[in-house]
Amino acid sequence: MHIYITTQGSRLVREGRHLLVKKGEDTYRTLFVEKLKQVVLFGNIELTPAARSLLFRHGVDTVFCTRDGRYQGRFATPEPKNVMLRKRQFRLLDDQDFGLRFCREIVRGKLSNMVTLLMRIRRTRDRNEPKIAAREIRALFTGIAAAETIDSLRGYEGRGSAIYFNALRWGLQQDHGFARRVRRPPTDPVNAVLSLLYTFLFNRVYAAIRQVNLDPHPAFLHVPDYGRHSLVMDLMEEFRVIIVDTLVLSLFNLKILKKEDFRVEHPAPAALPAPPSEPLVDVTADPYGHMSDLDSSDQFDVPSQRMGENTPDDLDMEDSGGKPAVKLHDDAFRRVVENFERKLTTEFYYPPEERVITYDAALVAQAGMYRKVIEGSLLVYQPLQLK
Numbered sequence: 001m002h003i004y005i006t007t008q009g010s011r012l013v014r015e016g017r018h019l020l021v022k023k024g025e026d027t028y029r030t031l032f033v034e035k036l037k038q039v040v041l042f043g044n045i046e047l048t049p050a051a052r053s054l055l056f057r058h059g060v061d062t063v064f065c066t067r068d069g070r071y072q073g074r075f076a077t078p079e080p081k082n083v084m085l086r087k088r089q090f091r092l093l094d095d096q097d098f099g100l101r102f103c104r105e106i107v108r109g110k111l112s113n114m115v116t117l118l119m120r121i122r123r124t125r126d127r128n129e130p131k132i133a134a135r136e137i138r139a140l141f142t143g144i145a146a147a148e149t150i151d152s153l154r155g156y157e158g159r160g161s162a163i164y165f166n167a168l169r170w171g172l173q174q175d176h177g178f179a180r181r182v183r184r185p186p187t188d189p190v191n192a193v194l195s196l197l198y199t200f201l202f203n204r205v206y207a208a209i210r211q212v213n214l215d216p217h218p219a220f221l222h223v224p225d226y227g228r229h230s231l232v233m234d235l236m237e238e239f240r241v242i243i244v245d246t247l248v249l250s251l252f253n254l255k256i257l258k259k260e261d262f263r264v265e266h267p268a269p270a271a272l273p274a275p276p277s278e279p280l281v282d283v284t285a286d287p288y289g290h291m292s293d294l295d296s297s298d299q300f301d302v303p304s305q306r307m308g309e310n311t312p313d314d315l316d317m318e319d320s321g322g323k324p325a326v327k328l329h330d331d332a333f334r335r336v337v338e339n340f341e342r343k344l345t346t347e348f349y350y351p352p353e354e355r356v357i358t359y360d361a362a363l364v365a366q367a368g369m370y371r372k373v374i375e376g377s378l379l380v381y382q383p384l385q386l387k
Contacts, residue, residue, distance in 0.1 A: 002038045002204070002344075002360075003031060004337045005045050006330065008067065012041070014050035036060045038207050040200075042333075043067030061207050068327045069196040071203070082213050088374055089218045096150075099220035102373070102381055103150045106221050106237050107157045109383025111137050111144070113241035114164040116386040121171040133167030150220060157221075171249045176259075185325030189262045190248060192326045193336060197244040198236075200340050202229075205236040208363040212371050235367060238383035243359055246386075247343050256339060261332030266324045352382060 005012065010023040019031040031039075033054055038061040041047065047062075055062050055075065062075040092098050118134040121127075137160045147153045165181040169190075172178065178190035186192040209216045209231060219230035221237070251257045328336065344360040352369065362384060372378035 001031075001035045002040070002207075002341065003029075003036065004040045004042070004341075006042045006334055006337065008044045008330070011046040011048065012039070012051045013048045014054050017054075019051055019054065033058050033060065037211075038063065038203065040065060040203060042069065061203075061210065063203050065199065069199050069333070071199050074206075085213060085371070085374065086215045089215050092374065093218050093220075093224065099150055100147070100153075102234075103153045103221045104144060104147065105381050105383055106234055107153045107160075108141065108144055109238045109385065110157065110240065111140065111160040111164075112383075113238065113386040114160060117171070117241050117245060118164065118167055121167075125170055127170050130167050130170050133163050136163050154221065168245065171253075173253045176252060185323075186327075187323040188326055189257065189259070190252065192262065192328060193248050193251060193257065194244065196328070196333075196336060197247060197340060198240065200337075201236050201239060201244055202232055204344065204360070204363055205239070205367070206232045208367040209235065211364050212367045214367060214371055214374070231370075235370060238366070239359075239363065242384060242386050243343055247339060251336065251339060256335060257332055261329055261335075262326050263329060264324050265327050351385075 021029040040063040064072045115134045118130040122130040140156045177188035182191050186195045216229040219234040222230040222233040224230045350357045373381045
């Protein structure tokens with residue numbers, strides 16, 4: 001069970017072997033900790049020491065986000081105990097052929113899903129722009145198949161994503177000001193929901209990777225870096241279109257989200273700090289030169305489309321042009337959470353196992369498939385394809 005706590009000012013408290021979500025003297029929900037897989041706390045939510053201890057004891061993945069959904073951090077649950085598996089993960093980082101094969105499949109799978117969604121839009125909206133964009137993305141597949149470096153695959157992914165997001169707006173029945181992917185900050189309702197749901201997806205893929213005892217850090221398409229969960233970002237790529245993008249179109253086209261569900265937030269001017277009265281000893285200096293403020297760092301920026309360094313397409317997708325951020329009101333935020341969970345519990349036919357499973361189970365199944373590739377019992381990773 002995955003729980004999202006969004007009510008500001010609420011508390012997560014322990015009562016015996018259970019957890020209670022309370023605000024004031026009112027109890028909103030009782031949680032049976034042995035059934036919990038993940039708890040996500042948004043904004044001003046108090047977690048009592050007793051509740052924290054119970055979550056630790058049961059190894060529940062506990063995630064902290066800002067009120068508007070930006071990832072801040074998580075409790076470090078016990079590390080995977082399969083040392084030989086982790087050793088193999090890190091050893092494969094030096095295997096260029098393995099990395100190239102894996103990245104080729106990830107990029108091919110992601111762009112194939114983009115093409116499929118664009119052609120769906122073409123059929124339902126009766127416009128040529130999505131078809132043209134799909135054709136342009138398909139033209140990249142020859143280069144992807146022949147690519148000799150991971151950097152070149154990142155370039156194909158960046159170009160394909162730019163084409164895709166420029167055409168995705170034709171899947172919306174109304175104009176919501178969305179023309180391309182802008183994430184820092186999101187400057188229209190569609191980008192705001194995309195960023196939020198990519199963060200949700202990141203958290204679920206992280207939990208799936210830990211469930212199959214893989215280390216979430218070593219990967220290939222997203223450059224490994226200090227503290228970066230690169231494997232999470234690699235494995236979530238194929239699910240962006242399947243889970244998030246299709247859901248975003250539904251939320252707006254079915255009018256689950258409307259214009260009045262959003263607000264424009266202008267940043268407050270920064271106050272200049274007063275100069276110190278005497279020299280300070282820098283006791284917080286980072287001897288390794290790697291630590292940084294999460295709010296201004298790319299290390300944990302989950303909704304990021306960037307996988308290489310300074311690629312023009314990625315920079316174009318991120319530039320907000322100095323516009324203020326667009327954010328969801330609290331009621332709409334909860335609606336997004338509810339519909340995300342509903343999407344993940346939707347069943348579909350899963351070809352690798354020839355059976356019907358939920359999208360949530362598919363996250364774990366795909367992480368398990370990657371583990372088999374790591375262990376050598378499966379030759380090629382097969383990304384999930386949108387049908």
